[in-house]
Amino acid sequence: MLRRGRNRGVTQTVGTVRRMFERGTGGGIVGLLLLAALAGGCRAGEPRDAGRPGPGGDGHAWTDRGAGGEDRHTVAADRGDLRSADFVLVDGADVVRVRTADLGDDLYRVSTPAGAKVRPAVSVSDGTVTAGLAAAGGAGPALVEVALHDDVRWRVRLGGGAQEEVLDLRGGRIEEVELTAGTSRAEVTLPPAVGTVRLVMSGGASRLLVHLAGDAPVRVRAAGGAGRVSVDGVDRTGVAGGTVLTPNGWDTATDRYDVDAVAGVSDLVVDRT
Template identity: 30%
Template sequence: MAEQRGEQLSDQRRPHVELRFLPSDGSEARPGTTGGGPAGEQPVAGRWAEATPARGSRLVGRKTIARLRGGSPAVGGEPVRRPPSSDAGRVVLVYEQVRRPWRLLMFTAMLVSLTVGVVLGQTEAYRAGKSRPVAAAPSVAAPSVVSPVPLTAPLGAPGQRRLEITGAVTTLRIRTAPLGESSYSITGFDPGIPPRVAEAGGGSVLTLSPEAVVTPGAEVVLNSAASWTVKLTGGATDLDVDARAGGLATIESVSAVSRGVLQLAKPKGSAPLTITGPVGDLTVRTEVGALVRIRVAKGAALATIGGTTRRDVANGATLRETGWRTAPAKYDIRIAARVNTILVERLRPDGSSAAVPAPSGSAVR
C-alpha cells in the first residue's frame, strides 16, 4: 500500500520512488523501532494516533485497529490479538517541483519561427519571380550614321596640280583614278570633323584636323588626268599611297610616318620622291620595268632591294637596282631621316597588290 504525502499534486511535479519500511499496521516506523508505538507497541483502540500531514490527529477505534491488523472487530468487547507481524516494505511516491528552462524554450521557439518564416518567404519570392514574365527591354533606335559627303572641286584644264595635306591623322589613303570633271574627291573618316580645302599660292591646301587634334583620317582620290605634286606636312600612323593609275608626278613627306606603303605605276622618265620626316617601315612597290634607287642619309637597320637583304646600312649609302642608270622609267627616292626597314618589290603584271620579288641584281655605293 502506497502512502501519499502533501496536498493535491499538480502536473508540474514529477514523482520519484523512495523505498521505506513501514509496520504492517500502516504507521510509519520511527528510528530505532519496529512498530507504530513506543518500543514496537501496536496501536490500541482508544489511543490517539500520530498526526500525519494528510489526516491530522484522530481517535483510533477498535474497528479501525482490527481492519489495520487484517481481522474482524472483537467479539464480546475483547480484542482479538494476533502476533505482531514483521515490518513490510512499502513504496512511497515523493513528488518534486520540476524546474523547466522557460527562457531557453521561448528563445528556441522564436528562433525556429524566424527561420521558418525566412525560408517560406524566400520560396514564395522565388516562385513569384519565376512565374512573372520578363518585361522586354524597350528597343532603342540605332543612331543613324551620317554618310560623309565627299569634298570635290572642278578639274578645269588638265595640267599641273599641287596639293598640300596638313593635320595629324591615324590613316591617310591617297590614290589616283579617273574622276571625269572633278579635280579630286576627299572623304573624311569622321563625319563630325569634315575636311577643309583652301586655295593658296597656286595650289590647294587640305586640312584634315582643324582643331589640331589627331583624327581618324581621310581618303584622298586625285584625278589621274592631271599631274600631281603631293606634299605631306601632317603626321600619319599609316600612309597608303596607290598611284598605279598614274598622275602622280612626285611626293614629298616632311612629317613622321610609322608605316608607309607606296604603290607606283611605271613613270615617264625619272620620278623623284623625297621623304624628310622620320619613317618606321617603308615599302615601295613598282610595276615591272620601273627601277628604284634609294639614298639613305641616316642609314637603315634593314634594307631589301633587288632581292638582296642588307643589315645595318651605313649613313649616306645608296641602294639601287642593276640597270637603274640607263632605265627609261625609274624612281629616285631620297630619305633624309633614319629608317627602320626598307623593302622594294614588284607588282604583278595584272596590277594586283600582291608583290613578287624584284629581279636579282643590285648595287650599293
C-alpha cells in the same frame, strides 16, 4: 548652269524647288533665288558645297553618302583644264589614304567619315591643292581619304604625319611623292615610271614599303641609315647613313625611280607589283 549628276545635295535641292512650283506652294521666288545661288557656286577650281555645310558653316565641307550609305564630310572641286597639279596635306591625322581614280570632272575629292573628329578644309591656288583639317566635333579617328584625278600629273606632299599612310598611285601620273613628317608605317605604290619618278621620305618611319608598278631601274638612298633595306629581293641589314644603291643603267635611263630616305627608317622595302 547646273551640272547634272555632279552633286547629290544640289540634285535633291533642285528637285525640291521644282516640286514647289508644281504644287503652287508660294515658294516660287525663293526657289528662283535658290537655283540662282546654286548655279553660281560651282566655278572651276573652287571647293564645292554640296548641300549642308559641315560644323563651322564655312562652306568648305559638305555631307555626301559613302559607298555603305554612311554620311561623309567631302570636299571636291572642278578640274578645269589642269594637266598637272600639286596636292599638299598640311595637318596630321591618324590614317591617311591617297589613291588615283577617274573622277570625271573633279580634280580631287577629300573626305573624312561622319563622326570623325576632323573634317577637310581645302583651297586651290595656281594649281596647288592645299588640304587642312578642321575640328568636326565627333569622337571618331582622324581618317582622311583623298582621291586624285588619274589623268593629271601630280606632285604629292603629306606634311602633317600620321600613324599610317597608304598611297595607291599605280593608276595615275606621278612626278613626285614627299612624306615630310614622321609615320609608323608608310606604304606607297607608284605607277610605271615616265621620266624620273621620285619618292622622298624626310620625316622618318618605322616601316616604309614601296611597290613599283613597272620594271624601270630604281636608285635607293638611305641617307639617314636603316635597320634593313630590301631592294628587288636583295636584303641588307645595318645599313649606314649615306648609303646609295644604284643599279647598272640607272644614270642613263630615260624612265626611272628615285627613292630617297632622307630620315632614318627601321625597315625599308622596295619591290615590284
